[in-house]
Amino acid sequence: MKNITIYDIAREAGVSAATVSRVLTNNANVRPEKKQKVQALIEKYNFRPNAMARSLTDTRSRVIGIIAADVRNSYYSKVFVACEMAARERGYMVILCNSLGETDLELMQLETLYEQRVGAVIQLGGRADDLVSDTEYVETINQMTSNVPLVVTGKLDGTVCRQVQIDAGKAIDLLMDHLIGLGHKEIALIGGRKDVLSTFEKLQGYRRILKEHHLDYREEYVRDGGYDYETGYRQMNELFACGPVPTAVIAINDYAAAGVMRSIVEHGLRIPEDISVASYDNTSLTELLNPRLTSVDYHYEKFGEKLIETAIAAAEGIEVPQLQLIAPELIVRESTAAVKNGQG
Amino acid sequence: MKNITIYDIAREAGVSAATVSRVLTNNANVRPEKKQKVQALIEKYNFRPNAMARSLTDTRSRVIGIIAADVRNSYYSKVFVACEMAARERGYMVILCNSLGETDLELMQLETLYEQRVGAVIQLGGRADDLVSDTEYVETINQMTSNVPLVVTGKLDGTVCRQVQIDAGKAIDLLMDHLIGLGHKEIALIGGRKDVLSTFEKLQGYRRILKEHHLDYREEYVRDGGYDYETGYRQMNELFACGPVPTAVIAINDYAAAGVMRSIVEHGLRIPEDISVASYDNTSLTELLNPRLTSVDYHYEKFGEKLIETAIAAAEGIEVPQLQLIAPELIVRESTAAVKNGQG
């Protein structure tokens, strides 16, 4: 299984390696007959040029690295696939790593990707989503980004990372307007960590909107935790236990919403008749739950394109806006309805 | 942002490039003082050796390519992450591509991965799952596998691919034994395409087990289609429309099960009191649905390990059994219960 090279092809075709290279890259004229001979040999041996050797001279490798927190979470897998498709259309390839929430791993993967000489790295979630950037982490990132440009979906104070963000303010606007429009005045916010930028921004927006509508802000209605089913379930249970019970709940994502929904059902109430539930991310889960879930979509395709375009621009040294925002959209389904009369 | 090389380090350290290489690979003795000097410079410039150049001489690149049908499907993302973790533990890295069910893309990706000189490719799903292998496809694969070894989760007749499969016979056994043990005699099989090996094997097992228990095989109870929510929903609706209605349903995966469940609920019946529902894959969905879903688990961690070990063995030219089976396990939850008295 000895690897065949352009020299093998060249020898058998009776031409030089340079000529074989020319037909491979197709960027210089080669006499048609020679060209055909070479192509026939390439076919015959099923030869494919070694991308490693190629990118050694090329300098640019046409590969983008992606570090995601965990593709087993639908949000990340959707963003990743969108990126992969966008990259392919632009002649790039992507490499995925899962940091699984471990900072050490995240850093190691960034190093590995740099060793592979990827043109740029896109970081989905992870430490770059922190509200307050860790100093030590920032320092390490700064060292790495002197080598390879980094695109993040959050922010990283004190670094030169490009940012492509979901407009979190707009996202909470959509949800609050929808619910308030349905007559809800008692709206809870469940799940997420306040030290994560996007979650913090949602909380900020939540308070701002309440004030605009002259509605009370209640400490008890804001219940953070993680981004999973368990958090939604547990926090909704606590809301039932300690009261007061809201007429609508905004969950930090579809998984948390599933937990909220189970808690509500277990307490003998109906969705949306008794309590409306809505969430973020608009993953496939929204269609599978009963009732179907109202959720905020991010135009994943566009999101992926923007991310990849930004990464490619960075890789090729082209200027791009330092911060770009993706506008979210509300998808209304069956889990939200007008508040019951006499309530609120 | 000119890339720094071992020569830059060597010059500044007053040693030869070979010495720098030696401290990098750590496989030869270097005088401590020189070693420290070099390491200091590596730190200073945050230097990381070019993996491309490295693997040019190394020949083996310590990278495994993975082609999955679609990581947005939980099954694939779980297998992928398991593979990634197993690979990391063994000093390997993985590259993921999504074929999205397109044969052309699948082949293109196989080529791209070969160009990257990955040591082996693992194909999750895709054409290698076909019951009857397409001749033209097999031919193309045979050409490629003369270059790079391929590990599949299905089979590919007429090729030399290693196979790591879920034991589909055992999987249907588990489900049927469980349901029959609960007194069910009317069991439907919903979703999946019969031209997919694992689905076909389940169907075979289904008929065999019915016969062993002297139960009738009813054509109407076997309803194929896709592997998605829609199929489950549509086929269960048809079952209601055309009758007879079974007392238990086995869905081809958790997504299809979600569709089946919605259909049942919409027809005013309860799960599991009126109809039991069970499925394959044991994704996170099983915990989110209401009621929680009984499902067959595949020990994803082991599955990933076996896949990666096989791929690495293939990459390094070590012999491994041509076919290896993963034993599935039944996870019983709330969606299955004893059949109602008087039924069956």
Place this chain on the structure above:
DNA sequence: GTGAAAGCGCTAACAA
């Protein structure tokens, strides 16, 4: 239009 030769960044064999 084509070949010879240099070089991409690294490792390993061979001397010293």
Place this chain on the structure above:
DNA sequence: TTGTTAGCGCTTTCAC
């Protein structure tokens, strides 16, 4: 222990 050298497979001047 260390440096020199050759070579991994390819692309790209530079002559002709």
